Amino acid sequence: MTRYGYQGAHPERRGAALLALVRAWAIGLVVLLFSEYLQAALVYEHLATGPRMESFGGRLLLIHLPNAVCIALAAWAAARIHREPFRESLPGHLTAAFAVPVVAQAINMAVQWRELAAEGVLLSNAVLVVGCVAGYTADRLQDET
Template identity: 75%
Template sequence: MRRYGYQRVRPQRRGAAFLALVRAWAAGAVVLVLTEYVQATLVHDYVATGPRLDTFGGRLLLIHLPNALCVAPAAWAAARIHREPYRASTPRHLTASFAVPVVAQLFNMAVQWEELAAEGLLLSNAVLVVGCVAGYTGDRLQDEA
């Protein structure tokens, strides 16, 4: 609508930015739950047996690597669903991308706090960082293409 030689712009609704975040978080949560379910039913039930988890390499291969393969698509899905114009804000986009995996990690650590060893704590946090960076990088690469 034109008025006095300038274009009047309708202001965005106040909660639109928050709703865009919630939508991204919901997508990330759904992907994380589905991938973790597949991991728990396939890897943990059939492959990750006691003797295989006794070695560091076994734990890395059967616990931490599959966790990274769950975190990365969750961060990617949340980042892809986060819509414009809110994607242009780097802090908002990072919050949309990383919130679900970080909250899931904090919840997991809180639930298993008494059983956590230093190795598990360090590796699970490293997996979180690697998965989040991989998912975010995948999103940014798709934006450039």
């Protein structure tokens, strides 16, 4: 027991854990912004024309699938940079990997709330889950090799 009756982690250890999380979030944010920029510059500028965006398949292929790749890359990068021994804590590691995509999704929904359709909300959230799971799975697969 400590002086105040709290048996928590040592303050330096908590600070190091927070620093590891912030570092992972920073990398995840950079990767998400860069990949979304590339998506906007390449896909939206050149491929996402009016007729292609009218069909469900076109929207799925040109909006949602590239978004899933961007989210997976961000989750993977954040998880990869999250260092030992903090990777061993499942809640901490999941927070490191998923915080940036989840917060970005929440901000996106808040900013575009009035223009969203049910299809967009459902697919965007499904893409978030698929991308996060794919990025986390890629990180775990690299740990096993």
